[in-house]
Amino acid sequence: xxxxxxxxxxxxxxxxxxxxxxxxxxxGGTVNLFWYVQYPGQHLQLLxxxxxxxxxxxxxxxxxxxxxxxxFSFNLRKPSVQWSDTAEYFxxxxxxxxxxxxxxxxxxxxxxxx
Amino acid sequence: xxxxTQFPSHSVIEKGQTVTLRCDPISGHxxxxxxxxxxxxxxxxxxxxxxxxxxxxxxxxxxxFLAERTGGTYSTLKVQPAELEDSGVYFCASSxxxxxxxxxxxxxxxxxxL
Numbered sequence: 001x002x003x004x005x006x007x008x009x010x011x012x013x014x015x016x017x018x019x020x021x022x023x024x025x026x027x028g029g030t031v032n033l034f035w036y037v038q039y040p041g042q043h044l045q046l047l048x049x050x051x052x053x054x055x056x057x058x059x060x061x062x063x064x065x066x067x068x069x070x071x072f073s074f075n076l077r078k079p080s081v082q083w084s085d086t087a088e089y090f091x092x093x094x095x096x097x098x099x100x101x102x103x104x105x106x107x108x109x110x111x112x113x114x
Numbered sequence: 115x116x117x118x119t120q121f122p123s124h125s126v127i128e129k130g131q132t133v134t135l136r137c138d139p140i141s142g143h144x145x146x147x148x149x150x151x152x153x154x155x156x157x158x159x160x161x162x163x164x165x166x167x168x169x170x171x172x173x174x175x176x177x178x179f180l181a182e183r184t185g186g187t188y189s190t191l192k193v194q195p196a197e198l199e200d201s202g203v204y205f206c207a208s209s210x211x212x213x214x215x216x217x218x219x220x221x222x223x224x225x226x227x228l
Contacts, residue, residue: 043222104156
């Protein structure tokens with residue numbers, strides 16, 4: 001079964017600091033990769049996704065993620081965070097041969113201090 | 115375009131009672147998914163409908179959970195009888211195509227079993 005690992009479940013940083021959230025998955029086949037975000041009081045929404053092509057993916061709100069196949073990783077980055085980036089971030093994976101079910105990591109709770 | 119909606123937003127019931135959660139997917143989305151997040155754990159897949167058919171229900175915890183999608187539109191998830199360990203947030207998601215397609219999430223239903 002697929003599994004997704006996210007470390008540093010609680011991250012606290014100041015505005016303008018850089019953010020990097022790690023995501024590693026365990027699956028030997030071809031995968032689709034996602035980062036979802038849940039802002040306080042809101043529903044899960046897609047931040048960015050990787051299906052194929054350029055391994056550096058740009059998403060909304062200045063986020064980007066890099067797929068490194070050899071490391072089974074899909075780390076999320078933002079060069080300079082804002083207070084409004086306070087949220088919970090989830091990495092998720094699907095197999096292209098599966099039924100599109102998402103396997104999620106445990107999430108990273110990110111708090112940005114003004 | 116209206117997003118995925120879920121009802122109720124919160125439900126508090128006693129152990130042994132029955133609860134029914136409802137999900138209305140985005141219009142035209144044939145694929146409907148249920149997920150659950152128990153406190154402190156990752157979001158986990160429960161089941162997947164394609165139109166009114168259950169494509170995959172391998173994530174359903176036990177036979178106290180019954181999901182339906184009559185007519186291929188909205189879906190219900192019934193828990194009967196509810197147990198303490200059923201507490202958590204139940205998410206619904208929908209997508210247009212099955213493979214390589216983004217899943218759009220609803221706000222979730224927070225279920226508390228006392």
